[in-house]
Amino acid sequence: MSILSAAVDVLRCFSSTRHDVTVTDLVSLLGMPKSNASRLLRAMRDEGLLETVGASKRYRPSLLLNQVGQIYRFAASLIDRADAIVGRISDEVGHTGYISVRRGADIIGVTAHPGRHALRVVTAIGDRISAFASSTGRALLARLSDDEVRQLYPDGLVPPSGTAPQNLDELLARLARVRREGYAESHDEAVRGVRAISVAVGDPATGDEVALCISFPAAMASPQERLAIIRSLSEGAAEIAALTRDPLFIPIRPSIAETAP
Amino acid sequence: MSILSAAVDVLRCFSSTRHDVTVTDLVSLLGMPKSNASRLLRAMRDEGLLETVGASKRYRPSLLLNQVGQIYRFAASLIDRADAIVGRISDEVGHTGYISVRRGADIIGVTAHPGRHALRVVTAIGDRISAFASSTGRALLARLSDDEVRQLYPDGLVPPSGTAPQNLDELLARLARVRREGYAESHDEAVRGVRAISVAVGDPATGDEVALCISFPAAMASPQERLAIIRSLSEGAAEIAALTRDPLFIPIRPSIAETAP
């Protein structure tokens, strides 16, 4: 086993409840001889991976690790990350996944993952659809204040279907629900028989915001499947939100998160 | 030389302008045989320090590094507190705020708050700049004795601009002024037309020291605004100093503190 592996094990010892480690911590956590623990910590400090806390024998991650860790945020763009997550979920559940961005009152699909079921929801990349009349759009609109939403629709709404919000008040009520529940859902809106679930996440550093969406024929998904999709999307988006420190991200209610798979 | 040292060298290759590396990058940057570079990158990926970008042969820092790097902020709780205060001030005044630490004669930005004005000072996190030629640097250097400062610059200064201190005596004179007034200021130093005000504070228990800084276009801030920024920074730093019992903290002169808001 290379010393690299031992060093990584040390890094994995750090957590939100353990901000620093000592030689004995390593002995008990990793079961290594304390001679190794002692030398390893010193070597990692000498190399600049760790630093000692004041004059004590406690070690914590170094500034270097902090800086390299920050690179990760820039290395992958928000869209890349969201796309990777939606791609994975789409693979798992077999339904179509896509990510979209909002431009004003419109939603634009950016990337799509077709899904593999015979009955498949097909969405065109690059098409603009009305934000208020789709789950992706409402997931993104829910990140605005009610006032900002009103400003987007100075002339009210022109509902494309009976299941979409019919007026501004109905839209605001549904956005309130999105903010409460952490996800947006549509049913029979753009296409009859199609259900879609969306979660939005942003990067305050760049101002980008995307919606992650899984879309499927309503007849094909059981209530459990629907819950699983909500959970997957939310978990994936939460990962991104943690990375970008998105202050607007809404985690789903624990009651949903805890439901058995 | 241990493989740990080589791995850290790889991590040091990452910067704000290099988000990923390849085998050949390492060969040219570190002068190592490409057989080593190839194996090292793979080992680091297998251990979870790096991840490959998509299906390409590019490597970037992993989520693990991002997470461990975040620990640094909590481990060095001084940074967290300082960051919160600078963030609040930045929100209030709308200008860019950041906090930095000193490593030898260099200053490294740790966190930043962009500010919301159209004309905005942008500072790169993780970049090293000369301590003596910035307000953050001088705020931190002012915590050292003149002798300690002299030891940091055995070969004198290489001023990057005409407004920075031109020699050691000039630097010491400016540090004396920082100690007298409780804040450091720069004007037209790193960037033309940019003014920055910094205050330093430390935690004697851990030995950590940080500088809190607000940076703004000189043309955009009135004398009153400038005073308000000095006051806010100093009050925030004083809060931290009280918590950590920092014996080196210098409160601003009452004449400034009392000026009407």
Added chain:
DNA sequence: ACCTAAGTTCCATTTTATGGAACAAATTGG
């Protein structure tokens, strides 16, 4: 399909890590 650049694998040699135990230092308790 060719050529070139980039990346990987192989192998004997050199260097480094390992872990038990002795030693040293720092805490704790009386």
Added chain:
DNA sequence: CCAATTTGTTCCATAAAATGGAACTTAGGT
């Protein structure tokens, strides 16, 4: 203030891993 105990460091022979040159494979570009 000293003894007991816990915690951390150093030493050493052995075992394991890293090294770098060259052969080999793969990917990119024209």
